[in-house]
Amino acid sequence: MNVTFKSGLPAEQTQGYLNYNPTLKYSKDGDTYTVTSVTAQGKKEVSFKSGVAFDETVAGVKVNTTYTVDGDTITQIQKSDDGVLTITRTFSGNEMVVTLKTNKWDGVATRYYKA
Template identity: 45%
Template sequence: MSFFGKLYTLQKNENFDSFINSLNLPQDKADALINAKPSQKIEKDGDYYIITTITSKRTTEIKFKNGVEFDEAFTNEITTKNTVTVDGNKFTQVQKADDKIITIIREYSPEQLVVTLTCNFWDGTAKRYYTAN
């Protein structure tokens, strides 16, 4: 697929600050997420997919198989259960912690990445738009 290995850089957000505020994080962590300008890439290694997110402060990576649950450290205090379903260029991640569920849909094209965020404790939808470098 033409989007594997490409680096996508955040260009704009829609409703992202409201989404972050719905998480009830400490204000310094919320501000850091809202103000970050991350880049992201996806790669494939055998049966595994690897999504790397790069910010000025750190680089994080999630490695997963299609449809197989895995743990991810959301914060130092919170570990989430995640499942990513792959359908062509669309990667749907369902992230669960206690009774909270966040759905992250990443849609890749050669030119852009659009990330759509929804959850069961906030009635909005947030979008993040990335452009391929």
């Protein structure tokens, strides 16, 4: 079962998430991290400090986002009026494992990436 179906997203948004296959780059400058995502739709950069919440718009929805960096793991928590989404990215060598959890169901979605 996929997290986009259970979250109540419209079918076109669900398909967009399933087809999402970005090129990602993570960088650090002092205590600021930047995630650069490149897709067929364009390039997006998000800069953050570990543990510091900020507001952003994701897929047309206003969310409050907090990233926490702990060793080889980046945890992103997005809170909106519609619920809470937790995205955990764990890095090991040239691999990244991404898990998604939401308060709307008790499952976990996992995606694997390799450089």
